[in-house]
Every structure is written in C-alpha cells, then in structure tokens.
Amino acid sequence: MTFIRAYLRASTKEQDAGRARGDLEAFCKERGLTLAATYEENESGASLHRPELFRLLRDSKPGDILLTEQVDRLSRLSDKDWDQLKREIKDREVKVVALDLPTSHMMMKSEDAFTGRMFDAINGMLLDMLAAIARKDYDDRRRRQAQGIAKAKAEGRMKGRPEDAERNQAILEMLRKGQSWNTIVRATNCSRSTLAKLAKRLVPLDEPEGRAS
Template structure:
C-alpha cells in the first residue's frame, strides 16, 4: 500500500449526507494525493471522525496531509492546533489547497494557519450567534415551532400495549430502539 516516504495523503469531508465529496476528491487527486480518506460528518470537533483518525494514523514521517479548505479539517482553533501538533510530532507536513500559503513546513505557513484557523472559528461562532438570535426572535413572535416530532408517542404506547417489545416496535416503525424507550417513558 505504501511506497516509501513523501506520500501526499488527502482528507475530504462534507457535513451532511446530502452533500457530495466528488469535488474535494477530484481536487485532492489532481493535487497528487495517492490515498484519500473521506467522510460525511459534522466538523464541530475532530472527535468521532473515523476517517480523519484513520488518515492521522496512516501518515508517516515525510508525508503531507492535504485538504482542499481549512474548514474541512477543523472549525475550532483548538481542534486545528491539536491536529497540526499530531502531524508535527509525526514529522508530517500539512497543506491546504485553497489557502496555498498554508504549508506547515514554513514559518509563514504556520502563521497563516494560525490566522486562518482563528478566522474560521470566529465565523462559525458568529453564525451560531445569528442562528440563536433568529430562533429567539421567532419564538418571541410565535413563529418558531421547533422541529416536528418524528414519531408519535401514542402509537408507540399503543403497540406496546398490544404486546410488542421495544425491538419489535422499533422495527415496525423504522426507528431506533432508544426512541421507543423515550416515547414509553414520556
């Protein structure tokens, strides 16, 4: 699988199942990545991102981890610095295609990485604040209903009263067993 050192290893991520990884995968392949790790996962934290963990485990001294955009790797400065620290400890460089100055092998690249990471986190924080303000305003005006329930607790209870167990109810309704337990407890 590996052919010596100096390998370009790509990492691609989109936030939801409705998004496509194709554009990132193509850009990483065009940049010369011999192996690409890709996943559909939210980026609030690097925790629980299996393919990112696999990529970080895979890279070896002399390799370069490549992403298309910085926000594909991390949204928080803390996560970004932890990931870069892991790469640095392994003597692996980091490169970002759309922010071409971000190459951790140079002092300027390290500075750009810190600045861009802080900007990305700032933008994310602003987005969350605006969303929370919008929800609060809509609630105050009586326009916000929240998300519609995905299951009917009465239907769950009815099936349970008919003698079905939680696993059978979950299969019947196409929901998780934990949802059945929550509906029964309500």
C-alpha cells in the first residue's frame, strides 16, 4: 500500500510551516487520495539539518510519496547537499511530488514499468532544475542583502547594536576593583573582545585624564 506523506517547511519560527496544509489536502482529495501523515518544521531550506524531513524518509516504505507544496520547500541546498538528499530519497525508493511541478503529479498514478521509468527520469531532471533555481534565488537574495548592509554602513545609516551602557559601566567598575577577566566574563556574559575594548577606556588613577604625554 502506498502512503502519501506531506512535508511542510518554513524558514523561521515566526513563519507558519503548516500554511500549505490545506492546499496539499485539497490536491489529494481531488484525486481520491488521503494524506497518511504530515511532517512540519521550521528550518532553513539551505541546510540539511531537517529532522522532520529525515523522519519522513525513515518512516517511508518503497513506493511511498513525499508530497510538498513547492520544490524550494524541499531544497535550497548546495549541489553537494542536494545530491546527498537525492541519494537518500532514491535509496528509500520514495517518489517526490510537488504542486509546482506538474510532471511529478503523474507519479501518483499506477503506470506500467516503462511509463513509470520515463516519468521518473523526466521528473528527476526537472527536480534538479527547480532545485538549482531555488538555490540561485537563495544565493542572490543573500548577496543583495550583504550589498545593502555594506552600502548602509558606508553611508553611515547602520550604526550597529546600541551599547548596553548600564552593563558596561558595571564591567568598568569590576575592572577598577581588579577583578579578573574570567570572573567578569562569567558574571556578565560579555565577550573577551568587548572586555578588551572597555579596558582601554580606563584611565590610570595616578595619571590625570587629559595629561600630555
């Protein structure tokens, strides 16, 4: 018996991973099919750290269907990671069906061996193409974001995180009292680089501020 397992993914905790559940259920209902299980997670599509996706694959039997809304829900992976995921899917003999890949819809029908192999080959080629497009879109957005940040910094529009004045004043007092850096780091959870910057603000007690060298 073939089981259809829906995979739903969103990139951040603030996004609704289950947003497309209704579309997947409607897709199956139109074809007289029923979802056996749904797997949801909030993880980046550019990472192979996808516990629910791999749980879906472990639960699957040969011939089961992995149903997803779009190919980019499955992969925004690098070529190396996409090849690894494809091997896992192939080894478990799972068929991938995506709503945005019409040729994959044929995978849900029982076909003769020749037709099945033909559609499998076509589907695999198109999956690779859409996965490559999804990765390019991911890389392009990251590049534009980095360019935007660099431009904002150059124009003085990005000042960085505001200083925690209260915490830094407490650190300065601890430094004046001679407490060790390790003690201060443990007590305030500040980085050693921040501590080094604050230490430079201290003026030796025997040298008045503003004294000429």
